[in-house]
Amino acid sequence: MPHHYQKPYSLASALVLGFLLGAGSLPAWSAPMTFNTALPVAEGEFITRIQGVRRQSGDDPSSADRDLTVNALVTVLGYGATPKLALFGVLPYLDKELRLTNEGQRVRRSKEGFGDLRLFGRYTVFQQDQPGRTFRLAPFAGIEAPTGEDDASDALGRLPPPFQLGSGSWDLFGGLVLTHQTLDDQIDSQLSVRFNNEANGFEAGDEARWDLSWQHRVWPRDLKGGVPGFLYGVLESNLVYQGKNEVNGIKDVNSGGTTLFLAPGLQYVTKRWIAETAIQLPVIQDLNGTALENDYIFRAGIRFNF
Amino acid sequence: MKKMFFKMMGVLGIWVLLSPFAMAAGVQYQVRVDGLACPYCAYGIEKQFKQIYGVEKIDIDLEKGIVFVDAADDVELSEDRVKTLINDSGFTYRSITREPR
Numbered sequence: 001m002p003h004h005y006q007k008p009y010s011l012a013s014a015l016v017l018g019f020l021l022g023a024g025s026l027p028a029w030s031a032p033m034t035f036n037t038a039l040p041v042a043e044g045e046f047i048t049r050i051q052g053v054r055r056q057s058g059d060d061p062s063s064a065d066r067d068l069t070v071n072a073l074v075t076v077l078g079y080g081a082t083p084k085l086a087l088f089g090v091l092p093y094l095d096k097e098l099r100l101t102n103e104g105q106r107v108r109r110s111k112e113g114f115g116d117l118r119l120f121g122r123y124t125v126f127q128q129d130q131p132g133r134t135f136r137l138a139p140f141a142g143i144e145a146p147t148g149e150d151d152a153s154d155a156l157g158r159l160p161p162p163f164q165l166g167s168g169s170w171d172l173f174g175g176l177v178l179t180h181q182t183l184d185d186q187i188d189s190q191l192s193v194r195f196n197n198e199a200n201g202f203e204a205g206d207e208a209r210w211d212l213s214w215q216h217r218v219w220p221r222d223l224k225g226g227v228p229g230f231l232y233g234v235l236e237s238n239l240v241y242q243g244k245n246e247v248n249g250i251k252d253v254n255s256g257g258t259t260l261f262l263a264p265g266l267q268y269v270t271k272r273w274i275a276e277t278a279i280q281l282p283v284i285q286d287l288n289g290t291a292l293e294n295d296y297i298f299r300a301g302i303r304f305n306f
Numbered sequence: 307m308k309k310m311f312f313k314m315m316g317v318l319g320i321w322v323l324l325s326p327f328a329m330a331a332g333v334q335y336q337v338r339v340d341g342l343a344c345p346y347c348a349y350g351i352e353k354q355f356k357q358i359y360g361v362e363k364i365d366i367d368l369e370k371g372i373v374f375v376d377a378a379d380d381v382e383l384s385e386d387r388v389k390t391l392i393n394d395s396g397f398t399y400r401s402i403t404r405e406p407r
Contacts, residue, residue, distance in 0.1 A: 039344075039347060039396075040347065040350065040395070040396025040397070041350070041396065042349075042350025042351070042353060042354060042394060042395040042396055043354075043394040043395070043396075044353075044394075045349075045350050045353060080350075080396070083393055083394050083395070083396045084396075124396075127341070127398075129340035129341025129397060129398035130340050130341070131338075131340055131370075131371045131400075132342070132343050132368075132369065132371055133341070133343055134340075134341035134342075134343055134397075181343045181344060182343055183343050183344075183368065183369060186343075186344070223368065223369035224369075225367050225369065225370075226365070226366070226367065226368070227345045227348045227366050227368050228345065228368075229345060230344065230345055269344060269345050269346050270345050270346070271345045271346065271348050271349045271352070272346075272349055274346055303346075305346065305349050305350070
């Protein structure tokens with residue numbers, strides 16, 4: 001196997017792209033930008049969200065001097081099946097590019113197309129409403145279907161699994177999210193896990209993450225009736241642990257680890273649409289071996305309800 | 307002829323004066339809702355009420371948690387029905403009042 005096939009396996013070790021770019025960006029309410037919320041979707045209501053994501057990783061500890069860029073357009077469609085049960089579909093369109101040095105030459109590999117489709121449901125098990133405030137608890141569970149291409153090749157041969165658009169496997173994920181919202185602030189917290197399965201001799205490490213978000217209304221300072229647009233200042237954190245990948249049943253020592261992101265952002269919320277942006281900055285990266293670190297993840301998007 | 311003209315103008319004047327009242331006829335329901343705390347969530351409630359035939363206008367006061375529903379005179383919103391609508395929106399019904407507009 002050529003040398004440049006081996007290296008990219010470890011690229012996915014820091015964080016599996018799909019989870020970061022897709023499942024990590026599920027919500028479509030006035031809610032966190034990097035994970036879910038427990039706020040309601042009215043029965044019969046549709047909500048949608050389109051988010052552009054750019055992930056840059058270039059601080060390579062290995063001699064391959066890898067430079068990874070992933071641009072994604074992630075579309076979320078949600079539907080209120082009942083007042084407590086909401087169903088969601090998440091489909092990313094991915095553009096992945098990897099540059100690395102192989103045997104003294106700079107090599108570029110890339111792939112573009114739809115990734116894996118994620119389907120999940122969220123059910124509100126606890127809800128306490130008061131005037132101008134709510135507290136909710138909602139577990140969610142779902143599956144990632146292997147809709148993305150998983151056997152793509154370029155001039156250098158078959159792309160390594162992490163750079164395929166799809167994983168090729170049916171993967172499960174689930175968790176619990178709580179939301180406390182007032183007219184001034186909103187706090188969301190989520191615990192979640194993801195179990196990856198093997199496909200094409202590759203199995204990405206399972207993942208666990210803890211996400212926190214605090215939104216504070218910065219404008220208008222005072223409410224004077226009606227439904228004004230809210231400008232929120234947002235601060236989110238994502239603590240993500242990923243186990244080691246397995247290649248043909250053997251653990252990849254250059255994969256997996258723990259990353260803590262902090263994500264400051266802004267969100268403008270109206271009755272029918274939301275515009276938002278945030279940048280996830282890795283403040284702690286404790287990765288195994290030569291796993292590639294993240295530089296940043298930039299997000300900008302818009303949400304609608306109808 | 308002159309008398310007829312003044313009579314017609316008089317009738318027209320009365321009609322013009324009274325027409326705003328005639329247009330304003332109807333009822334306004336004020337529904338208090340708990341749990342409503344962001345603009346984006348308000349649309350779910352608005353959408354539920356818009357499905358009711360005869361509902362003319364919906365305003366929401368987010369700060370006070372009140373939904374103002376303007377409807378024609380013959381529209382009768384029972385407490386049970388409103389409770390169901392609010393529940394379907396994912397929020398909690400508190401109370402309702404009905405007043406002529």
